Amino acid sequence: MHGSNGPGRRGAWGVVAVVLLIGVHLLRGGADELRADGPPQPLAAAAPDTAGLLPGAAAPDPLPASPPVRVRVPSLRIDAPVAEVGLDADGWIEAPPPEERASAGWFTGAVTPGERGTAVVVGHVDTPEGRGVFYDLGALTKDRRVEIVRADGRTAVFTVYGIEVVPKDAFPAARVYGSTGRPELRLITCGGLYARDGGYTGNVVVSARLTEIRPGTR
Template sequence: MAAPQSPGSPSPRTASDTVTLGRALLWPAAAAGLGMLLIYNSVGSPADDKPPAPPSVAAPAAPAPAPASASAAPKTADPGPSLPRSVPKRLRIPAIAVDAPFTPLAIGASGRLDAPPPNDKNLAGWFKDGVTPGERGAAIVAGHVDTTTGPAIFLQLRFLQPGSTVDITRTDGTVATFKVDTVETFSKAKFPDKRVYADTPDAQLRLITCGGNYDRTVKDYEDNVVVFAHLDSSKKG
């Protein structure tokens, strides 16, 4: 999942550049204390790196996933709202004009998380073996920033601000509304897997894409952008 280059970075790729896998994200299995390597595809050309009109760059972040069977979180005095398991259908982020359907993502034979198909610019991927958005724990959603055909769903993800809302419509007819807590960019070489993927006692959400400069040598972006959000409310759609 490619991402825009920062101003002053090397010129963008052309559509003829070879499609390659990006360096990745480590995801610890909370119950067993084991880790898994999650690597997202870097596909296509970097898109225009202009910030959107209203939002501006946000700041640092905190926790996130585990397989659904291992996602039972410890109880706290006030864990906040939560919902029963239900597969997500649609993602809406008004602040950055995102309105897209979901596709399930799985860990491939190599131990890497498959990326959303690169031929669809408006598609969000959800890690189907983790918690569903709204359940206690951290649901993982990934998307491309651009593809060989141009800008994609998470082009402006890094410009979300704390307090922005993320609406996820689920198959049970419920719309789960998450509020953004923080937005942070991490080096893929030093990705803080525990901070991003650790299990949580409340219902949280992680939105992940590529970011930073494009490294022509390894044909991948140097960073990952991560949005940390918590379940704020829910309603029947």
């Protein structure tokens, strides 16, 4: 994270690179038998509105930093461990290894889930061995919950306000990763059309906002 541009700028470009790294892994070896219909894709109506408002949803105060250890999406039956992913020697985000398709990755250059700012959790849609942890992510709908269990024992509960597919060749990084001044979360995997010689054309991006904090046992 260190460099002449400072950690903020280096981190921002590192985050943008996640869309390339996940795509490269899937391009080199995807589970083609799963693509007769392909993973579910978000509906246009599920895209976030301009304000990302959650009517009637109270906003808890931001939490102090604490790394995530597990991600849960109850409506999709996702319950997976979260590993740390950082930047490689070239300054790009490291995607979760393909052999860890059942795990998600938290980008350590962004805030921890529940802090003020935008936390980023990534995961594979598929790998040569089969479906990845976020294969069904595009089926998520607004107002569903995403639960992040943190190392401090607390669970940060986020409410989804948008699910969309964005193109990889015109990724809206500032809008997706920029801070809104509130604790937010982005879940990201590959999506859109798939071609054997080009991989997935886009990324499924889930936008969610902190709406509840569950205390831990310690």
